[in-house]
Amino acid sequence: MVSFVYRQPRIANHSQPFDPPLPGRNFNATLPTSRLFTQGNSKISGYGTQSSLSICTTANRLYSTAAAHDVQATPEPLKSSIELPESNADESRVAIGWPDGTWSRFHHFWLRDHCRCPHCFHPVTKQRMLDTFALPPSLYPKTVVSKPEGLEVTWPTSPPHVSVYPWQWLRHNSYDPRTEPMSIAGQSPPPPIQEKILWGSGIVRDPPTVAYEDVMSDDLAVLKWLEKIDQFGFCFVSGVPATTENTEKLITRINFIRHTQYGGFWDFTSDLAHGDTAYTNLALPAHTDNSYFTDPCGLQVFHLLSHERGTGGQTLLVDGFYAASILKELHPESYDLLSKILVPTHSAGDEDYLYRARPLSGNPILQHDPLNKDLLVQVRYANDHRSAMRNLHPSEVIPWYEALRNWNRCLTSSDSEFWVQLNAGTVVVVDNHRVLHGRSAFSGKRRMCGAYIGLDDWRAKLDALRGRFSSAGSQIKERSVWDVAF
Numbered sequence: 200m201v202s203f204v205y206r207q208p209r210i211a212n213h214s215q216p217f218d219p220p221l222p223g224r225n226f227n228a229t230l231p232t233s234r235l236f237t238q239g240n241s242k243i244s245g246y247g248t249q250s251s252l253s254i255c256t257t258a259n260r261l262y263s264t265a266a267a268h269d270v271q272a273t274p275e276p277l278k279s280s281i282e283l284p285e286s287n288a289d290e291s292r293v294a295i296g297w298p299d300g301t302w303s304r305f306h307h308f309w310l311r312d313h314c315r316c317p318h319c320f321h322p323v324t325k326q327r328m329l330d331t332f333a334l335p336p337s338l339y340p341k342t343v344v345s346k347p348e349g350l351e352v353t354w355p356t357s358p359p360h361v362s363v364y365p366w367q368w369l370r371h372n373s374y375d376p377r378t379e380p381m382s383i384a385g386q387s388p389p390p391p392i393q394e395k396i397l398w399g400s401g402i403v404r405d406p407p408t409v410a411y412e413d414v415m416s417d418d419l420a421v422l423k424w425l426e427k428i429d430q431f432g433f434c435f436v437s438g439v440p441a442t443t444e445n446t447e448k449l450i451t452r453i454n455f456i457r458h459t460q461y462g463g464f465w466d467f468t469s470d471l472a473h474g475d476t477a478y479t480n481l482a483l484p485a486h487t488d489n490s491y492f493t494d495p496c497g498l499q500v501f502h503l504l505s506h507e508r509g510t511g512g513q514t515l516l517v518d519g520f521y522a523a524s525i526l527k528e529l530h531p532e533s534y535d536l537l538s539k540i541l542v543p544t545h546s547a548g549d550e551d552y553l554y555r556a557r558p559l560s561g562n563p564i565l566q567h568d569p570l571n572k573d574l575l576v577q578v579r580y581a582n583d584h585r586s587a588m589r590n591l592h593p594s595e596v597i598p599w600y601e602a603l604r605n606w607n608r609c610l611t612s613s614d615s616e617f618w619v620q621l622n623a624g625t626v627v628v629v630d631n632h633r634v635l636h637g638r639s640a641f642s643g644k645r646r647m648c649g650a651y652i653g654l655d656d657w658r659a660k661l662d663a664l665r666g667r668f669s670s671a672g673s674q675i676k677e678r679s680v681w682d683v684a685f
């Protein structure tokens with residue numbers, strides 16, 4: 200049992216803070232400096248596009264007026280404080296009173312389960328060692344104290360177990376309620392999430408590009424490369440020697456190559472290999488790859504090594520998130536249907552395999568974050584790979600085809616399409632969960648090489664590099680057990 204007297208809890212109304220802190224359990228520290236913290240980039244907020252777009256529906260044409268790089272929202276200053284948060288406890292939860300006047304509440308069991316001392320959390324593997332199931336369901340702290348480094352909770356075991364939770368970690372993980380980042384006790388919050396920049400055909404004026412020699416020699420350059428892919432959904436790499444060996448080395452700067460039925464690293468000409476239209480010289484409409492996989496590849500990398508005795512074969516890129524934002528603006532009912540209706544998919548051209556995405560009932564074309572229904576996280580679309588739509592309710596058939604037509608108009612609008620003639624020496628990397636690609640028909644003989652990288656694999660590299668480098672570009676030696684990423 201706890202050693203201090205609880206007050207009557209007032210928890211039901213979450214807008215109300217707990218009672219004032221118990222005497223002697225809190226103090227305000229005077230820290231030497233006060234700094235003003237500002238947000239470098241605004242958060243992802245519905246991808247922030249609508250404010251940057253001017254949409255005209257005359258004659259079903261779509262126009263965007265903003266240049267691709269003009270869509271950053273004006274950063275708002277972060278709240279800053281050198282005050283220590285207050286802390287208090289009742290019989291079920293600890294309350295933290297933040298310097299901005301808001302309160303967070305953490306269940307005692309949750310706090311004990313999240314102790315990250317070296318006995319409870321492995322300092323190297325960063326994985327839990329605590330046996331959650333050995334803890335009694337009813338846990339009460341002996342004391343809770345606000346200290347400059349964080350909330351110190353002493354648990355009444357023998358000997359007593361002491362847990363210290365850094366303030367920024369508590370603020371970031373506050374679930375009752377969710378809280379906004381702020382400076383606490385003179386410590387700045389984690390870097391803000393980089394905002395995605397949606398683009399239309401205007402991206403042709405200044406497409407994201409990095410230099411081969413930079414990314415081959417410098418991990419910070421690889422971070423900047425992956426940040427651009429994360430932000431724009433694609434990035435060119437210029438100055439790549441036009442060989443398969445150098446292209447493969449470039450790809451593995453990100454992570455290992457994902458093997459599929461098409462092999463690992465591809466080096467191919469148009470020969471109808473693998474029973475897929477991609478291996479012909481026909482035009483390909485904008486699509487994402489592997490729509491028939493349960494987990495479509497994360498990145499697609501390709502390099503046109505040569506094009507002899509022929510013309511055509513321009514590459515098409517379309518920002519699926521941008522097209523979706525236009526669809527949502529013009530046809531919200533179509534957007535809802537494409538977010539909801541499950542589309543089964545298959546790849547059956549190779550006699551050795553029959554690929555079908557799981558679940559077999561299908562996946563929506565527009566996939567959203569389960570917790571944030573407004574946050575689009577994946578476009579999965581290749582109309583040619585769609586299986587029989589046997590799961591439609593009869594009342595959905597006509598509206599769904601209408602929604603698909605509207606989606607196709609958004610994708611094929613000249614406002615959305617970015618056409619580029621690739622040449623030997625320029626590699627393009629595409630986020631296959633966001634940007635659709637295609638090409639025009641061509642004559643002659645083209646030689647392409649490239650590869651897939653798994654979604655987890657490129658994201659893992661990006662997250663690791665973000666953790667390794669500070670926002671100023673200096674290296675951070677060790678990953679903390681309190682990294683807010685886990």
Ligand SMILES: [Fe+2]
Pocket residue numbers: 477486487488636
């Ligand atoms: Fe493709």
